[in-house]
Amino acid sequence: MRKTIIGVMGPGNHPTDIDLHRAYQLGQLIAQEGWVLLTGGRKAGVMDAASKGAQAAGGLTIGILPDDNTSQMSEAVDIAIITNMGSARNNINVLSSDVVIACGMGTGTASEVALALNNGKQVVLLTDDQDSQRFFISLSPEQVFLATSPEAAIEFVKASLTTIL
Amino acid sequence: MRKTIIGVMGPGNHPTDIDLHRAYQLGQLIAQEGWVLLTGGRKAGVMDAASKGAQAAGGLTIGILPDDNTSQMSEAVDIAIITNMGSARNNINVLSSDVVIACGMGTGTASEVALALNNGKQVVLLTDDQDSQRFFISLSPEQVFLATSPEAAIEFVKASLTTIL
């Protein structure tokens, strides 16, 4: 029986403190729901924080790594998928996630949100950045949900899963 | 001697008439400069229009195709690179372009602009969509240039090339 996978995407470099705090909480909540967490797998920023949160709550964590440099992998990744294809792996991140949560914003995260929308996925934006909210809603209003807390993001994910699974 | 490659990215589906008109002009101007045009290669929207413009002006056109369906290739593509990797090929589009011009906006185009910024490329936005202008400038103000005409876009490209080559 295929497991439900929820992707948490967010900045590896220069995350805000609130991004990191929310990412850790998202990881915990995803694990508590019995879902698998998928991130970009690096030992940095939102990826690392979400993976740590999920592991602390007893969940399973997947990291889709951009390269094969093991010293840069998050230690909280249980299953490391080595793509060695740089940012092109962002497309695998979103295709493999039943729903995508963007926690914070940056160029990599923006590419993942855009690729998720392009592939017909539903995306929860958990960010205070109003420019990104406005932009992505203008691109595809039916696929984008704005959340103001990790708990609200998880509620959106639950609702999405009832539709798509 | 490696040739200069300029990428023109834009919506394949539902382009505006002005997007198509500008894309054709961009193709012409790129060819007239002696540069090679790179697009996503499909027989659709901005990709197809830009390739036709470049060919009409005697230029060389490359298409980085998402699949191996030859019936969906633009007939104005001289060199077809078949990736068979869907939207993940968007990363190859931007990595292979010395400068990226986004002509119009959509989810695929947004992913290409974000990936270009993520990979350190300079991007010219030729679109009237203010939400995307505001968003991408907020992401990386030094890498994004706003243009209001194909001619202005080409001037920006020329200036960028003197810096990066």
Add this chain to the structure above:
Amino acid sequence: MRKTIIGVMGPGNHPTDIDLHRAYQLGQLIAQEGWVLLTGGRKAGVMDAASKGAQAAGGLTIGILPDDNTSQMSEAVDIAIITNMGSARNNINVLSSDVVIACGMGTGTASEVALALNNGKQVVLLTDDQDSQRFFISLSPEQVFLATSPEAAIEFVKASLTTIL
């Protein structure tokens, strides 16, 4: 703590009965060792048989899918990674496996063995095909091990893991 991943590669189309029998046994043995099984994820041939064996023994199974056609996924895959990049995903299969076992032979399997060797991985060949044995040993004698049974293959994997982990 990152889990050990063992890849089982083999023909999806036209496997022999002995290939399928061995694949199922390999899946069981891998699960019994507490390792994670990785395959190409399709509902076909060696991939499917190995995944079923691992699941029957209570193990965790990963499938690295070439496309997003859910009707073609093995039902014995727990974690589906959707690459949508066709045979290029074969490189991810081998990069993500600590050791690769080739069970049977075909064009796809041959590409995976060659990519594994190219990436410095150790490969166990569990096949009666002498042409492939001779060829791959000639390519890289230090990286290729010949096994004549699933049990012998697992012994080779254990020995390899003590070296590389």
Add this chain to the structure above:
Amino acid sequence: MRKTIIGVMGPGNHPTDIDLHRAYQLGQLIAQEGWVLLTGGRKAGVMDAASKGAQAAGGLTIGILPDDNTSQMSEAVDIAIITNMGSARNNINVLSSDVVIACGMGTGTASEVALALNNGKQVVLLTDDQDSQRFFISLSPEQVFLATSPEAAIEFVKASLTTIL
């Protein structure tokens, strides 16, 4: 009008002198036929020699690069496609070639021949290595042609093109 692309694959490291000599001749002959040469693009071995031969004969050369390290690109590549996806780019090499010629043998070359066969392409083997001849013919006898000289390889390519184009 889409151009005919012929791929020449062969070892980057440790090519034999005869491999290099044949690769240069293949490049020349491909250019003289008016075809575009496609290689892996690196400044090494068969890729570099074939590109130099094609350029010397006035042909157009494409390199599908595994990374974005410009110092490692062959100087005889006219059009550099930057994939940044390591050996996974081997699948793009063969998908983009109308016919594939393997000049010499190694682990990377073997992966390209296997991927080409897996994707339904016709492959000319120009190598004295009998183990690889026997193996690839056993895998798919209808798709593999043995050549003993660059001229013979080109004759096979011509015959193949009349079938597939």
